Amino acid sequence: MTGHSQDQLQRFSFDHTSIRGELAHLNSTFQDVIRRHAYPRTIAIALGELMAATALLSASLKFPGRLTLQLRLTGNVTLLQAETDEKGRMRAIARYEEGADTDTLSLDDGQMVLTMEPENGQRYQGITAIEQGNVAKALEDYFEQSEQLASRFWLHCDGRVAAGLMLQKMPASQGVDPDADPDAWDRLGHLASTVKEDELLHLDNEDLLHRLYHEEAVRVYPSSALQFWCSCSKDRIGNALHQLGYDELQDILREQGSIAINCEFCQQAYSFDAAQIDELFPERTLQ
Ligand SMILES: [Zn+2]
Incomplete structure (x- = not known):
């Protein structure tokens, strides 16, 4: 076992089928998120699994823009959110009542909200119920209902690293005889479901694919990098203040002299003095 230390997204496919897969591994990307927040362990693990899912979905961002996966919940934890852009730059956040009981985290009765925001073009949003608190199942339901694509997801996080595995049956493509291997979807899904948490988290891609699929014709594509990155800026924080x-x-300036605000994703500190606040309201000086 060589171990898996790189943050990357790995596409693979199976010859003579229309089935493809993705493997996502998050090490420093996940740690960069949790070391900025003192998240309770249950929240960190759920957030890691959500980040792994988001990394898997980033493969479907074919345009410059952002994909956001949210779990909107009804208990003490109200929101888990992970985002990626088309370059695999990710950030994530959890919202919950400070001091609330977070020993157990229930995803039951929650909603999974998938939002795609192309830089140029129409925003898209899909909402799926989280049945029995199972995010992998919610993703499978989403792809079945919204995209008519059969999918399987496996998501794991141990509090230090997060990883995900996805299989997807694409529309039959040219050159693939759909009758050549009619059992492929069931067989490949069954083999994937033998994956153990420790294997998905810690084996490198080659070893993992060999472990699961050594009797299958697996084709592996160049991997792409995943990394932590926050899109906040003084301009964006200024826009939020403007609202x-x-x-x-x-009022705040009179009380505190300046306005200090931290980005809720990355904790970067921003400060605005009175003159900088005035600059946020150019419409006032024009009056
Ligand atoms: Zn930030």
Whole structure:
């Protein structure tokens, strides 16, 4: 076992079938998220699994833009959210009541919300119920209902690393005889479901694919990098402050002298003095 240390997304396919797969591994990308927050272990693990799912889905971002996967929940934890852009740059966040009981995290009665935001073009959003708290199942339901694609997902996180495995049956492509291997989907899915958490988290791609599929004709494609990256900037924070309104901001300035605010994703600190707040409201000086 050579171990898996790289943060990457690995595509593979099976010859003579229309079935493809993705493997995602998150090490430093996940650790960069959790070391910025003191997340309780249950939340960190659920967030890691959500990040692994989001990394798997990033393969379907064929355009510059952003894909966001949210779990909207009804208990003490209200939101888990992971994002990626088309370059595999990811960030994630959890929202919950400070001091709330987070020893157990229930995803029951929650909704999974998948949002695609192309830089140029129409925003798309799909909402799926999370049955029995199972995010992998919610993803399978989403692809079945919204994309008419049969899919299987396996997601794991041990609090330190996160990983995911996806299989997807694409529409029959040219050159593939759909009757050549009619059992392929069931067989390949069954083999994947023998994967153990420790194997998915810690084996490198080659060893894992060999372990699962040594009797299958697996084709492996160049991998792509995954990494932590936050898209926050002073301009974006300024836009958010602008929405609070001039009077509200003046109240804070009178009390505190300046306005200090941290990005909720990466904890980067931003500060605005009175002159910089005035600059956020150019419409006022034009009056
Ligand atoms: Zn940030």
